[in-house]
Amino acid sequence: MTALSALIRRDIRIALRVGGGALIGVLFFLTVVVLMPFAVGPDLALLSRLGPAILWLGALLASLLTLDRLFMADHEDGSLDLITMSRTPLELACAAKALAHWLAAGLPLIVATPVLGLLLNLDMVATGAVALTLLAGTPALTFTGMIGAALAVTLHRGGLLMAVLVLPLSIPVLIFGVAASQAVIVGPMTFGAPFSILCALSLVSLVVGPFAAAASLKHGLD
């Protein structure tokens, strides 16, 4: 237990210091959202209708692109070998690393959402709904993306290939995240059904992600 909490604290500290790059995710999120009005035009009514979709796409891309180096840096300096050889089960260590990554890179996205909601002409309720769905949905993105990060480190390939492999897996999260936010803004659906499915997706990926990542690391590293 202490080993896992030490791992989480270490990862967060590395991510927040110089060279960590956790906050670049927020900057990327901001840039993607700012690009959108240039693509669709400065029509506030249209932007507020597309708002949840834009925020969700931005958060999806930001959280997947920052995941690229989840295991890579540890592999380069050798600490990944220590983690694989330690007596803590690798699945738990993977889950701890993903949790640390979500705390350092996922939570800032949610904190930034209200500001970006202002830019997209979303009212208080809509912004709150998007932030709440992001809070429930981004863990699923992190834990699914971790599989891609583990494959990236075992194959020495990152970037585009991993995005191509992992993005189709995140379609359900996108569907239910946007559906729950839209349910609050325009109706006619209730908020509860898609939101609970979103939570269920997060829980499923919480189980599947660490096992798949650990299997890929165990079989792939040599």
Add this chain to the structure above:
Amino acid sequence: MTLIDLANPTRFLALTARVLPWLAAATVILLTIGLYQSALAPDDYQQGATVKIMFIHVPNAWLSMFVWGVMSIASLGTLVWRHPLADVAAKAAAPIGAAFTFLALLTGSLWGRPMWGTYWEWDARLTSVLILFLMYLGLMALWRAVDDPSRAARAAAVLTLVGAINLPIIKFSVDWWNTLHQPASVMRMGGSSLDKSFLIPLLVMAVAFTLLFVTLHLAAMRNEILRRRVRSLQMMQASRVAFSSEMGTGSREETASKGAA
């Protein structure tokens, strides 16, 4: 004859060399019967002659999912039992599965044009088959991105199994998304209320396409085994050439130094 006897690639090659002609012949005969029967099948009272696209479209769609199932079993073979031919099977199945998925999409959109008035409709089934196609392409890209086959095999196996868990979830969520956005405006086949005059040709075609897949898969596996042998022979030759040239320069240097002395 058990699965473990096939672990020897030479024995696998010998066995498939004997089985393949029979399989190919059975495929051709069944395909001929199936196509003949589908040509004779009556026109639908609503859809007219276009209903005959179904006899090609449905077997392709069924195989697009069946092949992922075969790849998942092969991936279990790679990760759990370490069967030496499992990764060959998984690698050979991916392009064939992608081809079946592509044909299902193509015939589906050709069928959709006269029926729905458009080539592409964001219908739930079409969308989930499109995502399946993207995942096949991703897997093939993964196989091509890594030059060491055993390393690529384990990564692809993990991804195939994750996909096998995720595909039903994706299917379910796309269904949900579709009902949310466009309430049942799309007409669809009458499900199990299919008439016998359609059902029998369809079943024959399904069996024929499955046999076609087995034939193509075994042939592709043979090719893959032979390709790996050629590759390792080339590597051996290259290292022999490099080694002998190294020896050659070494001895020449020796004589040169001797001459200098």
